[in-house]
Amino acid sequence: MGNKKILLFDDDVNILEVCTIILESSGYQVATSQTSHDIIEKVTEILPDLILMDNWIPEIGGIKATQLVKNHPDFKHIPVIYVSANSDIHLLAEEAGADSYLEKPFNLDDLENQVKLMLDTEMH
Template structure:
């Protein structure tokens, strides 16, 4: 069964790179560029994993991660937080993010981290 990943990233270039990379790996993608768009899409279906940027036009990825991990319907879904700000790593662990990716990122590392979290989830 194809795994679905929801990517919340406001930078169109980064979103495109992640989309291309993960589709090439066989994943189904949901893409959002804002918190409001994410919330709207979550009404339709839940993904198997979230990749969330911290700096967003209408919110903060750390707070979104905290909301997802506090909600009974989404707390079981792995969340990867991405940021160029080194302080975000500590903050993401405080809200129970499953992993943290520092920008700029290595493409192979992103794929490996996503694969590892999805394997853990299905095991």
């Protein structure tokens, strides 16, 4: 089965670092990106089991980036967790076609639980 791979999109290096440490300590492989315009190339290269997508990521934004993945025949099955500080995050996640969402600032337990939930769901 191997380690599950998670691809994080966020332009905040601190968030990427913290999330990477937490997720790696839970046994996941983690790749990160600070831009989203090249999302299809990134996903093709890394083939993640899960994507965490920030709303405000340059240059095309989280919604557009998520839609690119969800409209891609090879990648649309990959679960996307949408991350945003907006109060209407559920609407943004829905518009993007994301599978789930996390409101910023999230605590790390929520992050881990959400990731685990998404990856467990994918197994069945």
